[in-house]
Amino acid sequence: MHHFPHNTGWIEVICGPMFSGKTEELIRRLVRAQIAKLKVEIFKPRIDARYAKDEIVSHSRLTIPSQLVDSAWEIYEHAQDAQVIGVDEAQFLGPEIVDVVQKLADSGKRVICAGLDTDYRGIPFDPIPQLLAVAEYIDKTLAICVRCGNPAKHTQRVVASRDLVLVGAYDAYEPRCRNCFVPPEPLPDTPSQEQLPLTSSKG
Ligand SMILES: [Zn+2]
Numbered sequence: 001m002h003h004f005p006h007n008t009g010w011i012e013v014i015c016g017p018m019f020s021g022k023t024e025e026l027i028r029r030l031v032r033a034q035i036a037k038l039k040v041e042i043f044k045p046r047i048d049a050r051y052a053k054d055e056i057v058s059h060s061r062l063t064i065p066s067q068l069v070d071s072a073w074e075i076y077e078h079a080q081d082a083q084v085i086g087v088d089e090a091q092f093l094g095p096e097i098v099d100v101v102q103k104l105a106d107s108g109k110r111v112i113c114a115g116l117d118t119d120y121r122g123i124p125f126d127p128i129p130q131l132l133a134v135a136e137y138i139d140k141t142l143a144i145c146v147r148c149g150n151p152a153k154h155t156q157r158v159v160a161s162r163d164l165v166l167v168g169a170y171d172a173y174e175p176r177c178r179n180c181f182v183p184p185e186p187l188p189d190t191p192s193q194e195q196l197p198l199t200s201s202k203g
Contacts, residue, residue, distance in 0.1 A: 005136075009105035013090075013131050015117035016141035017155040019175045023056060025141060026086055026114040027064050033084040033110070041082035042066040043075045045092040047165070056088045072096035079104055090115035091125045092165070098130045119164060120157035120173070122183055143175030150177035157184065 012029070014022045033040050044056055046068045056066045066086075069075055072093045079085045085104055090097055090113040101111045117128045117140070132138055145152040152175035159172045162184075166172050176182075 004110075007108075009107060009109045009111065010137065011101050011105045011131070011135040012110070012112045012137040012139070013128070013135040014112070014114040014139045014141060015128050015132065017116065017118065017143050017153055017175055018173050019155075020141035020143040020152075022114040022116075022141050023088055025139065026088055026112060027056060029112055030064060030084065030086045038083045039081060040084045040086065041079050042086040042088070043069050043078070044088040046070050047089070047092045056086070069093075072100040076100045076103060079109070082109060084110045085112070087111070087113045088115075090131060091117075091128050093127070095127045095130065098127050098134060101131065102134055116155065118154065120155055120184065122154055122181060145177035145180050146174045147176060147180040150179065152177045152180075154178070154181035156181055 014025050016022055030040050030042060042056060042064055044066050055063045057063050064086075066088065067078060069078070073096060075085070075087065075093075075097075085101075087093070087097070087101070092115075093100075097113070101113060104111050113131055113135075115128045115131070116125050117132075119125045140153075142151040142153055144150075154176045156174050156176040157166070157172055158174055159166075161172070
């Protein structure tokens, strides 16, 4: 991006799989804004506790101080004085993050979000698709497939777990290209409520 708009806010989204440099790109943009003497505030959801508590840490251990938040609206409250707002791991902030970044951009702020665009099953990771739809600028970062060296858009889980998120379990993932990605086996059929033995309950 070579030109910044003026007299308006806007939204940038950096998305892609794990190991693709999303956080490094976010930090690069935020540091450049700090050098330009802009007031910068950086947020990340409390769920991402890997490495450090109150800073954003990229895989190459680049760090920048950040505020931990439990909800998207907390960002709105704490970003009122900022000119530039960074949000890492935006996929963990729920659908509310879309309204929050829209309001912040509408009030004249530059908002930069980074997040995973698909989960370990290869399925779009809400609310990143919705953020992409409302953003002015979108960058998709790709990793390199560990199997074949192709550009990799997938985050392959290499341990058996059905949890959508394995926080901090870094060794549990590797980047894979479309050809080398192996989606997880579908879940075995689980009995529906009707098939479960009846239990007394008051309701
Ligand atoms: Zn591959």
